[in-house]
Amino acid sequence: MLVARPKTEPVTSAHERVYRTLRARIMYGELDPGQALTLRGIAADFDVSMTPAREAVRRLVAEGALSLSSSGRVSTLELTPERIEELAALRSLIEVELASRALPRAHFALIDRLQAINNTISDTVIRKDASGYIRSNLEFHRTLYLRAQAPAMLAMTETVWLQLGPTMRALYGRLKRTGPPQYHRLILSALRAGDEPSLRLAVRSDVTQGLRLLTN
Amino acid sequence: MLVARPKTEPVTSAHERVYRTLRARIMYGELDPGQALTLRGIAADFDVSMTPAREAVRRLVAEGALSLSSSGRVSTLELTPERIEELAALRSLIEVELASRALPRAHFALIDRLQAINNTISDTVIRKDASGYIRSNLEFHRTLYLRAQAPAMLAMTETVWLQLGPTMRALYGRLKRTGPPQYHRLILSALRAGDEPSLRLAVRSDVTQGLRLLTN
DNA sequence: CGCGCGCCCTTGTGATCACATAGCGCCCAT
DNA sequence: ATGGGCGCTATGTGATCACAAGGGCGCGCG
Numbered sequence: 001m002l003v004a005r006p007k008t009e010p011v012t013s014a015h016e017r018v019y020r021t022l023r024a025r026i027m028y029g030e031l032d033p034g035q036a037l038t039l040r041g042i043a044a045d046f047d048v049s050m051t052p053a054r055e056a057v058r059r060l061v062a063e064g065a066l067s068l069s070s071s072g073r074v075s076t077l078e079l080t081p082e083r084i085e086e087l088a089a090l091r092s093l094i095e096v097e098l099a100s101r102a103l104p105r106a107h108f109a110l111i112d113r114l115q116a117i118n119n120t121i122s123d124t125v126i127r128k129d130a131s132g133y134i135r136s137n138l139e140f141h142r143t144l145y146l147r148a149q150a151p152a153m154l155a156m157t158e159t160v161w162l163q164l165g166p167t168m169r170a171l172y173g174r175l176k177r178t179g180p181p182q183y184h185r186l187i188l189s190a191l192r193a194g195d196e197p198s199l200r201l202a203v204r205s206d207v208t209q210g211l212r213l214l215t216n
Numbered sequence: 217m218l219v220a221r222p223k224t225e226p227v228t229s230a231h232e233r234v235y236r237t238l239r240a241r242i243m244y245g246e247l248d249p250g251q252a253l254t255l256r257g258i259a260a261d262f263d264v265s266m267t268p269a270r271e272a273v274r275r276l277v278a279e280g281a282l283s284l285s286s287s288g289r290v291s292t293l294e295l296t297p298e299r300i301e302e303l304a305a306l307r308s309l310i311e312v313e314l315a316s317r318a319l320p321r322a323h324f325a326l327i328d329r330l331q332a333i334n335n336t337i338s339d340t341v342i343r344k345d346a347s348g349y350i351r352s353n354l355e356f357h358r359t360l361y362l363r364a365q366a367p368a369m370l371a372m373t374e375t376v377w378l379q380l381g382p383t384m385r386a387l388y389g390r391l392k393r394t395g396p397p398q399y400h401r402l403i404l405s406a407l408r409a410g411d412e413p414s415l416r417l418a419v420r421s422d423v424t425q426g427l428r429l430l431t432n
Numbered sequence: 433c434g435c436g437c438g439c440c441c442t443t444g445t446g447a448t449c450a451c452a453t454a455g456c457g458c459c460c461a462t
Numbered sequence: 463a464t465g466g467g468c469g470c471t472a473t474g475t476g477a478t479c480a481c482a483a484g485g486g487c488g489c490g491c492g
Binding site for chain 1: 474475476477478483484485
Binding site for chain 3: 229230231264265266267268271287288289
């Protein structure tokens with residue numbers, strides 16, 4: 001017997017729920033590169049029919065988060081070194097611009113929030129929580145970029161993150177982390193100083209650093 | 217009675233056909249900004265069921281080519297001036313990089329092809345063919361960027377074109393064109409000279425010029 | 433014991449249907 | 463004449479089914 005939905009709860013469609021959950025899993029590296037998925041499997045996991053599963057998958061394929069074999073099988077991306085370099089270059093281009101646009105609007109409260117997120121990152125390092133590390137690291141960047149008031153650029157950056165997601169965890173394994181990324185400190189001090197050139201350099205460095213581990 | 221498909225023809229799924237056609241119509245400005253579409257209408261137009269129509273629309277929504285109202289109605293984008301500025305900035309960032317990467321690989325044959333496309337653009341100006349103008353203008357850029365061997369960047373650029381599509385025709389109306397964009401000449405001479413700084417400037421100017429007409 | 437072939441079953445595609453809802457127009461009352 | 467309310471219909475969502483094709487596994491042959 002169906003129970004009435006509490007009227008305050010925003011009705012979120014089934015495919016939206018499937019989409020959001022899969023998207024987060026991919027972006028935060030909870031799926032391995034090249035991992036195969038099936039529509040019926042996804043549908044069963046979320047206890048919905050194939051239709052919403054198909055829509056969610058289509059959407060993720062369109063965003064480059066999943067790839068479609070010629071016969072229609074879906075799997076997460078396996079990136080070539082060239083593709084990784086390209087995506088890192090895109091991150092660099094767009095994120096430097098976003099940071100630059102956020103700078104004039106970055107007040108103390110924002111910098112405090114970023115500081116707090118940086119501490120969360122430390123926790124994930126101590127707990128060796130790869131997925132949590134990726135999530136809070138991206139949260140650091142997203143919090144800053146949100147201030148740029150540039151939704152299209154932010155969306156584009158997030159689709160790049162999405163494409164890098166499964167591969168990023170592989171990176172985490174090779175990384176001997178002892179704390180938050182070193183360049184986050186530089187980003188914070190450049191923000192405090194209102195120093196745009198330093199900020200651009202710090203963001204570019206932060207975005208590009210991980211790349212080296214992946215391409216060799 | 218069904219006729220056997222010629223075996224050489226690549227079997228392209230129904231939703232792919234719908235997707236490609238709609239995508240081209242949007243990118244080349246054949247649909248007005250804010251134009252409403254219905255799944256059943258699209259399905260009828262292409263003589264398919266609602267399923268492929270839904271998938272094609274979902275895909276285009278994911279790429280930002282179409283927007284979904286809260287109740288799920290789909291329509292093309294109506295861009296605010298701020299959004300247009302943002303998209304132009306994205307074009308500038310990515311296309312300058314693509315041009316820069318294409319430069320070392322740009323041989324005579326490529327420059328000849330670009331020249332030929334430029335002539336096609338002249339034809340569309342004479343014929344006052346707005347959609348053809350947009351199509352061949354983008355073809356000019358795509359042909360150059362293809363040489364950059366950077367598929368992810370090119371794909372990202374194309375989704376920006378897609379978002380600007382319906383609005384670009386509005387631009388065309390305000391433009392008193394007498395020939396190909398002036399900056400195309402600069403792009404070509406920079407390519408011939410192998411002059412990267414000039415090329416970057418020319419591409420940025422070409423991409424940004426139209427913007428001014430749209431934001432005031 | 434290894435390799436290749438064929439068959440079955442898994443999997444994606446497209447059509448159709450039932451249902452809920454939002455938007456729109458029409459009608460009536462003031 | 464105009465504004466508001468009501469009801470119909472157009473429209474999106476999700477489920478289910480039929481079908482075709484591709485991949486993987488096992489069997490049989492060398």
